[in-house]
Every structure is written in C-alpha cells, then in structure tokens.
Amino acid sequence: MGSGPLYLKLRNRVEKAIxxxxxTDGDALPSERDIAELADVSRVTVRKAVQDLVKDGILVQRHGSGTFVSKPVARVEQPLSRLTSFTEDMTRRGWHAQSRWLTRGRFAPSPEEMVSLGLAPGDEVSRIERLRIADAMPLAIERASISAQLLPDPDLVDVSLYAVLEAHGHRPVRALQRISATNLRAEDAELLGVEAGDAGLRIERISYLESGRVVEFTRSLYRGDAYDFVAELTIGKG
Structure with a gap:
C-alpha cells in the first residue's frame, strides 16, 4: 500500500470504495479478520482505520451487529440570536417538518416545572413532548411545559406550539437558553436513530412574554451529528 501509516492507507481505500x-449507505463491512486478510495488514491496523472512520461519522458500529456505512447526515446550522420554532426553522430551509407525539396532555406539575413556570399549588401544566423530524430524519426530542392557564387545551397544538400561543396572545418575545453536551440514553437514542451513548446536545429554554411572565419551559435533546448552534459575538469598546 506504499509508504506512510498503514491504517491511513486502509482508511483511504475504504473511503474510495464508498x-x-x-x-453504499447501510452496507455492512466484512469482519475485522476478513479485512485484515484481504488487505494483508494486521487486525490492529484494521481496528485503528475503522475507529478513525467511525469517529468522522463515515462508518457506524452497532453492538452485536457489526460495522456499517453511515448514511450522511445533513447538518443544521441554528443561530442562537433568534427565537423561532422548529417548524419555522425547517420551513425557512425548505425542509418538511413533522412531529411524532410522545406525550400531550394536562398534568400536575413536577417541582422543576413549578419553579421554572412560577406555578402555585393546585395549578396544572400542559406538556407537549414530541420527536421532531425534518425530511424523514429525526433531529430532536422536544419536551415543552406550559402553564395550563396559558395553554388550557394542549390538543390544539398540531404543528407549531408558537403558532397556537401567538393565536391566543401568548407568543414569547425573549428566552434564556442553556446548552450542554450529553451522551444520549438508550431510549432517547432509539428515538433519534442513533446509538446509545452517542453525543447529543441538551438545551433548556425558558421563554417569556412581553410582561415578563414565563410562558414556556422546554428541555430538548438534539442529535450531536446533525446540529451546529451558531452565536454572533460583538466586541465591546473600551
């Protein structure tokens, strides 16, 4: 295979084949032993080349199943300077947004919801939990909580939560977001079509009405291989 590290040459051969x-997408690679024999290299070299390709998202390893060519994921670049809904974001890109409902109803609030939404004892919360999908690819799990006083009937939400809130005069005008890295739990990874333990982004958002009242408390999980969040910064004078 010429000069240079053998694992890089093997990696290049696999990339060229792709x-x-x-x-093609979804094809299974031969076993580590078979690749080593075909390429006349050690299994250590094969393992290192495969791990390098997995790290870059070109291959995916599934426990108990093997190594497969990974379907390319179109990355979404999401600015942090605008407060928009998932549906608005995808429509602006020309993508078809869909939702798969996980939970939709009125419930007694959890302590976290009571504190975040400023609820009193006896208040109820409307929960909207769904898998957000764009062009048939699952991108995010969104778990939104809204005071039942502001959203008395969560079944009204069909596509866009913000559209329903706006129709009732409760569209948020500003929000605070906290973004952190996480490793996806098995049940969340399955919904997003990735492997348990894969990298994800966790976002907690508290949105406010113009009056300053909290209208929305949302916890979302995004695929780490599909989202880039972008913030524009300015340099202050002095």
Whole structure:
C-alpha cells in the first residue's frame, strides 16, 4: 500500500470504495479478520482505520451487529440570536417538518416545572413532548411545559406550539437558553436513530412574554451529528 501509516492507507481505500459506490449507505463491512486478510495488514491496523472512520461519522458500529456505512447526515446550522420554532426553522430551509407525539396532555406539575413556570399549588401544566423530524430524519426530542392557564387545551397544538400561543396572545418575545453536551440514553437514542451513548446536545429554554411572565419551559435533546448552534459575538469598546 506504499509508504506512510498503514491504517491511513486502509482508511483511504475504504473511503474510495464508498466514493465509487462499491460500498453504499447501510452496507455492512466484512469482519475485522476478513479485512485484515484481504488487505494483508494486521487486525490492529484494521481496528485503528475503522475507529478513525467511525469517529468522522463515515462508518457506524452497532453492538452485536457489526460495522456499517453511515448514511450522511445533513447538518443544521441554528443561530442562537433568534427565537423561532422548529417548524419555522425547517420551513425557512425548505425542509418538511413533522412531529411524532410522545406525550400531550394536562398534568400536575413536577417541582422543576413549578419553579421554572412560577406555578402555585393546585395549578396544572400542559406538556407537549414530541420527536421532531425534518425530511424523514429525526433531529430532536422536544419536551415543552406550559402553564395550563396559558395553554388550557394542549390538543390544539398540531404543528407549531408558537403558532397556537401567538393565536391566543401568548407568543414569547425573549428566552434564556442553556446548552450542554450529553451522551444520549438508550431510549432517547432509539428515538433519534442513533446509538446509545452517542453525543447529543441538551438545551433548556425558558421563554417569556412581553410582561415578563414565563410562558414556556422546554428541555430538548438534539442529535450531536446533525446540529451546529451558531452565536454572533460583538466586541465591546473600551
């Protein structure tokens, strides 16, 4: 295979096979032993080349199943300077937004919801939990909580929560967001179509009405391989 690290040369051969269509999305790679024999390299070299390709998202390893060519994921670049809904974001990109409902109803609030939404004892909360999908690809799990006083009937939410809130005069005008890295739990990873333990982004958002009242407390999980959050910064004078 010429000069240079053997694992990089093997990696390049696998990438070339993918580029030329010899290996396509979802195809399984031969076993580590078979690749080593075919390429006349050690299994350690094969393992290192495969791990390098997995790290870059070109291959995916599934426990108990093997190694497969990964379907390319279109990344979403999401600015942090605008407060918009998922539906608005996807429509602006020309993508078809869909939702798969996980939970939708009125409930007694959890202590976290009571504190975040400023609820009193006896108040109820409307929960909207759904898998957000764009062009048939699951992108995020969104778990929104709203005071039942502001959203008495969560079944009114069909596509866009913000559209329903706006129709009732409760569209948020500003929000605070906290973004952190996380490793996805098995049940969340399954919904997002990735492996348990894969990287994800956790976002907690508290949105406010113009009056300053909290209208929304949302906890979302995003696929780490599909989202880039972008913030524009300015340099202050002095």
């Amino acid at each position: 580029d030329e269509g010899l290996l």
